[in-house]
Structures are given as structure tokens and as C-alpha cells.
Amino acid sequence: MEFTxxxxxxxxxxGAVGASGLVLDFGLTYLGKxxxxxxxxxxxxxxxxTAASTNFLxxxxxxxxxxxxxxxxxxTRFFLIALVGLAINTAIIWFAHQKKGMNFFVAKILAVGxxxxxxxxxxxxxxxx
Numbered sequence: 001m002e003f004t005x006x007x008x009x010x011x012x013x014x015g016a017v018g019a020s021g022l023v024l025d026f027g028l029t030y031l032g033k034x035x036x037x038x039x040x041x042x043x044x045x046x047x048x049x050t051a052a053s054t055n056f057l058x059x060x061x062x063x064x065x066x067x068x069x070x071x072x073x074x075x076t077r078f079f080l081i082a083l084v085g086l087a088i089n090t091a092i093i094w095f096a097h098q099k100k101g102m103n104f105f106v107a108k109i110l111a112v113g114x115x116x117x118x119x120x121x122x123x124x125x126x127x128x129x
Contacts, residue, residue: 007124013063014120020058021051022112029108040104041090048089052082064128074127081122085115 025047032043056078060066068074089111096107 010063010124011120014059014123015116017055017058017063018116018119021055024054025051025112026105026108033104041094044090044093044108045086048086049082052079052085055082059123059128066128077127078123081119081127084122085119088118089115 027047028050029040029043029047032038032046033040036043056075059078060071060074066074089108092111092114093104093107096102096110097104102110
């Protein structure tokens with residue numbers, strides 16, 4: 001994948017969409033973990049999956065200006081990539097929080113940074129190509 005100015009702008013848009021998803025993700029994770037008392041890993045999964053779903057719509061429309069009529073297959077690819085991202089996210093949080101004693105939300109920030117790169121590369125390559 002060649003890094004062009006067009007790809008750069010897509011990455012910036014992807015980042016902006018991701019930032020909105022991050023707010024949703026952290027908000028739902030906080031609500032579930034701190035206010036509803038559910039497992040921190042289940043709360044993380046709920047926040048992450050909700051954000052991934054809204055991010056698909058925003059990225060399809062704004063970042064990639066995609067008009068593929070097969071939205072179901074496209075969403076499936078996007079969501080499968082997000083699920084792998086969730087596994088990476090959870091593994092990083094578990095390791096950093098449980099094994100290294102890092103604050104849960106600091107570990108989550110670290111995990112999000114890694115997963116953003118994974119998601120962008122995979123979606124440029126397989127979802128919105």
C-alpha cells in the first residue's frame with residue numbers, strides 16, 4: 001500500500017471518525033463498568049462493538065465515500081476486522097492491566113492506539129477497496 005496524499009486524508013478522516021467512536025466506546029464502557037456494575041471486559045466489548053458499528057456508517061459515507069450496493073457483505077468484513085481488533089484490544093488491556101498493574105483506562109488508551117492502526121490498514125485493504 002503506497003502512502004499518498006489521498007490515503008493521508010482518508011487516514012485523517014478515519015481518525016476523526018475513530019475519535020467520535022472513542023467517545024462512544026469510553027462512555028459506554030464507563031457506564032457499564034462503573035454505573036451498571038457489569039464486568040469490565042463485557043463493558044469494554046459493548047462499548048467497542050457499538051462504536052465499531054457507528055464507525056462503519058461514518059467511514060462508509062464520509063471517509064471512503066463508498067457506494068458499494070452490497071452493504072451487508074461490506075459491513076460483515078468491517079465487523080470481522082473490528083472483532084479481531086476487539087481481541088487485540090482485550091488482550092492488550094488484560095496484559096497491561098492484570099499483569100502489569102496499569103490503570104484500566106490507561107491500558108484501554110494503549111489498546112485503542114494499536115487497534116486504530118490495525119483497523120485502518122485492514123479496512124483500506126479489504127473493506128473499502
